[in-house]
Amino acid sequence: MAARVSALDDAVPQAAQPTAAAVISVQNLIHRYESRTALNGVSFDVRPSELFGLLGPNGSGKTTLFRILSTLMVPSAGRASIMGCDAAQQPARVRRQIGVVFQAQSVDLKLTAYENLWHQGHLYGLRGASLKKRIQEILSRVGLLDRAKELVETFSGGMQRRIELGKGLLHHPGVLLLDEPTTGLDPGARRDLWQYLAMLRDEEHVSVLVTTHLMEEAERCDRLAIMNEGNLVALGTPTELKSEIGGDVVTLDATHDAAVLAERIKARFHVDTTVLENQIRIERQGAHRFVTEVVEAFPGEIEAVSVSKPALEDVFIRRTGHKFWSEKDNNEEESVSAAHLKTPRR
Numbered sequence: 001m002a003a004r005v006s007a008l009d010d011a012v013p014q015a016a017q018p019t020a021a022a023v024i025s026v027q028n029l030i031h032r033y034e035s036r037t038a039l040n041g042v043s044f045d046v047r048p049s050e051l052f053g054l055l056g057p058n059g060s061g062k063t064t065l066f067r068i069l070s071t072l073m074v075p076s077a078g079r080a081s082i083m084g085c086d087a088a089q090q091p092a093r094v095r096r097q098i099g100v101v102f103q104a105q106s107v108d109l110k111l112t113a114y115e116n117l118w119h120q121g122h123l124y125g126l127r128g129a130s131l132k133k134r135i136q137e138i139l140s141r142v143g144l145l146d147r148a149k150e151l152v153e154t155f156s157g158g159m160q161r162r163i164e165l166g167k168g169l170l171h172h173p174g175v176l177l178l179d180e181p182t183t184g185l186d187p188g189a190r191r192d193l194w195q196y197l198a199m200l201r202d203e204e205h206v207s208v209l210v211t212t213h214l215m216e217e218a219e220r221c222d223r224l225a226i227m228n229e230g231n232l233v234a235l236g237t238p239t240e241l242k243s244e245i246g247g248d249v250v251t252l253d254a255t256h257d258a259a260v261l262a263e264r265i266k267a268r269f270h271v272d273t274t275v276l277e278n279q280i281r282i283e284r285q286g287a288h289r290f291v292t293e294v295v296e297a298f299p300g301e302i303e304a305v306s307v308s309k310p311a312l313e314d315v316f317i318r319r320t321g322h323k324f325w326s327e328k329d330n331n332e333e334e335s336v337s338a339a340h341l342k343t344p345r346r
Contacts, residue, residue: 023048023175023207024069029078031064038064039075040230046175046209051201053221054211055312057324060227062211066179069209070100082175096124099168103180107163109153113144116152116163117170124171138166142196158189165196169206176200178210182217194220215312215324226316233319238312245310245318248287252280252294253304261301268297276323283314 024046031039039061046052054062067073068080071091079086085093107116117138121131139145142162152160161181168176178197182190194217200206201222210221218224219238226234226241234241254261262273262280269290274281284290287307295302316324 021048022046023050023083024052024209025079025081026065026069027079027081029065029068029075029080031061031068031073031075031077037230039068039078041078042225042227042230042232043078044225044232044235046207047223048207049201049205051197051208051210051220051222053218053224054209054227055213055215055218055224056211056227057213059229061230062227063179065227066177066211070098070102070177071095096171097174099171099173099176101161101164101168101176101178101181103183105160105164106167107152107160109160110151112149112151113139113155113163113166114148117166120167120170126171134170138170141169142166156189157185158192161185161189161193162196165193169200174207176206176208178208180211180213182212182214190217213324218312224312226312226319228316228320234315241312241315242310245314246283247285248283249308249310249314250282250284250287250291251306251308252282252302254278254280255301255303261298264298265294269294274317274321276317281317283310283318 022045026042026044029039029042030037042061042065054065056062064073068075069082069087071087071094074088079088081087082094083097085097087094108119111119114135117135118131121127121134126134135148136145139148142165144159144162144166147155147159152163155163164181165176168178176197182193185193197208197210198220201208210217212218221238223237224235224241225232252258252261252265258275258278258280262275265271265280265282266273271282271284282290291305291307295305313324
């Protein structure tokens with residue numbers, strides 16, 4: 001089984017060189033918080049009219065990367081550019097090119113939907129009839145034109161998120177950046193938001209970059225960058241990434257010591273095994289026949305068996321050697337990043 005990937009060269013060598021048509025280009029991006037490395041040489045491109053996902057657990061580096069792209073932070077080394085503008089050296093030009101929807105809510109609940117967009121327009125220098133027309137267009141696009149004069153505090157979570165999207169799109173950006181945009185939304189609102197992002201890509205030709213820790217959302221992206229502990233460990237379409245798994249995925253719950261049983265299974269059937277907590281994970285063609293054989297070979301030593309088709313979780317395990325979610329929920333990245341934002345930009 002593949003060892004934990006610690007170098008970008010081993011994980012995704014195809015990401016090293018930017019393509020000429022890239023809308024977002026991230027090149028060897030490094031960022032450190034005192035003694036901790038949050039980004040360790042990350043490189044990838046986002047293409048025009050692409051729905052691109054950054055998938056990773058807490059502490060993977062995706063929030064730090066998002067803040068660098070949205071010009072809130074300057075990286076320790078490397079370069080990030082959007083529409084040809086350097087995010088660190090030309091932040092004002094980048095901000096004119098991007099719309100940003102942060103995880104934390106930014107709508108004013110005591111204002112109407114129209115008033116929220118009106119004030120946002122003023123921040124971008126929009127005025128008068130052109131701003132009124134643009135607000136009408138945006139409210140229509142997000143399906144809230146008939147609620148324009150209502151206070152946002154009366155809206156559902158999904159409707160408030162649509163106002164957030166409207167604010168980000170008001171100034172006609174070519175790139176939309178979203179940080180965990182479905183946080184706090186019910187399943188129906190999540191589905192509606194992703195359908196709207198697909199519409200933006202297909203009809204408005206907006207390039208969308210979204211961070212997420214949800215596998216089912218990552219499946220909706222055109223391409224993914226999977227991150228772990230500051231490293232980019234996989235890059236490609238969901239289908240391409242899952243195709244690297246050799247057959248079905250078999251998971252065995254051991255009755256006693258999983259590590260010992262895994263070694264015995266490996267010796268008996270000549271298969272690679274990975275032990276995750278008290279489970280044994282095996283990639284195998286003809287998995288259903290194999291399951292019958294292994295249970296018969298080790299009677300009373302296997303409590304439960306599952307067989308599944310490859311998923312993005314399996315790609316993460318193959319590339320890192322551990323599960324996507326661990327018992328220790330690492331929120332260090334978010335807290336350190338928030339502290340960093342209090343310091344002036346250099």
